[in-house]
Amino acid sequence: MRRKTVLRAALAATAAIPVALAGGPALARTLTGSGTAPQLTPPCDDGDHPTPEQIEGPYFKPNSPQRTSLLEPGMPGTPLTVSGYVFGRACLPVAGVLLDFWQADANGAYDNTGFRLRGHQFTDSRGSFALTTIVPGLYPGRTRHLHVKLQAPGRPVLTTQLYFPGEPRNNTDTIFDARLLMTVRDAGGGREAAFDFVLDVPQDPGPGPGPGPSPSPGGTWAVGTAYRAGDRVTYAGRAYVCLQAHTAQPGWEPPAVPALWRAA
Numbered sequence: 001m002r003r004k005t006v007l008r009a010a011l012a013a014t015a016a017i018p019v020a021l022a023g024g025p026a027l028a029r030t031l032t033g034s035g036t037a038p039q040l041t042p043p044c045d046d047g048d049h050p051t052p053e054q055i056e057g058p059y060f061k062p063n064s065p066q067r068t069s070l071l072e073p074g075m076p077g078t079p080l081t082v083s084g085y086v087f088g089r090a091c092l093p094v095a096g097v098l099l100d101f102w103q104a105d106a107n108g109a110y111d112n113t114g115f116r117l118r119g120h121q122f123t124d125s126r127g128s129f130a131l132t133t134i135v136p137g138l139y140p141g142r143t144r145h146l147h148v149k150l151q152a153p154g155r156p157v158l159t160t161q162l163y164f165p166g167e168p169r170n171n172t173d174t175i176f177d178a179r180l181l182m183t184v185r186d187a188g189g190g191r192e193a194a195f196d197f198v199l200d201v202p203q204d205p206g207p208g209p210g211p212g213p214s215p216s217p218g219g220t221w222a223v224g225t226a227y228r229a230g231d232r233v234t235y236a237g238r239a240y241v242c243l244q245a246h247t248a249q250p251g252w253e254p255p256a257v258p259a260l261w262r263a264a
């Protein structure tokens with residue numbers, strides 16, 4: 001399901017028609033419930049405008065635990081879920097994308113000795129992610145925000161931040177970027193936020209399986225080869241089809257990277 005198709009359906013629908021009925025993924029920005037047309041930020045329309053980068057800040061730590069919930073017993077704060085999709089340049093969802101979140105606690109403090117409120121996860125086969133956490137507290141000089149690093153298989157890391165609408169400090173924080181505003185609503189004593197990322201991942205939006213218009217490298221999978229979506233190779237006696245354009249590297253053997261290759 002192409003995202004812009006859904007977006008167009010959403011924009012064409014009247015406020016009385018739930019956008020989710022249009023089929024396909026329910027987009028983050030369709031969840032505003034405001035009755036107004038959702039803003040197309042960041043736009044995703046055939047290969048442009050990836051999610052903006054933001055500074056990492058001083059509190060990132062590598063090697064966070066893999067987990068989708070950052071909640072711990074007794075942790076103070078307002079419950080928060082953040083969910084959405086990760087798309088590539090052709091507005092197709094990207095599976096296997098690493099998302100590494102870190103944030104301040106309810107008092108605006110980061111855990112720089114342990115891994116409290118830090119964790120990483122991967123998008124599923126539909127390109128979706130979901131984080132369970134608390135609303136981060138404020139600390140001097142910044143508006144309310146979450147930090148996240150994203151990396152699609154074989155692609156560069158995108159470091160960015162996510163923001164909350166309606167925060168007074170959004171107007172004075174010089175780093176704040178409205179393109180990174182989540183949609184947020186109250187739900188059951190907590191908050192539900194949504195955001196869709198667009199990564200600079202080449203994608204072939206073409207008609208799908210079948211011989212493409214360009215010749216395929218074919219043959220046996222080999223490090224250093226530039227593969228395109230639809231290319232077919234063999235590896236360890238099995239046939240695979242390339243899902244995303246990339247240059248093969250050690251460790252990206254077809255069975256090990258389902259985001260790049262599927263068994264033919």
Ligand SMILES: [Fe+2]
Pocket residue numbers: 057059104142145147
């Ligand atoms: Fe921060």
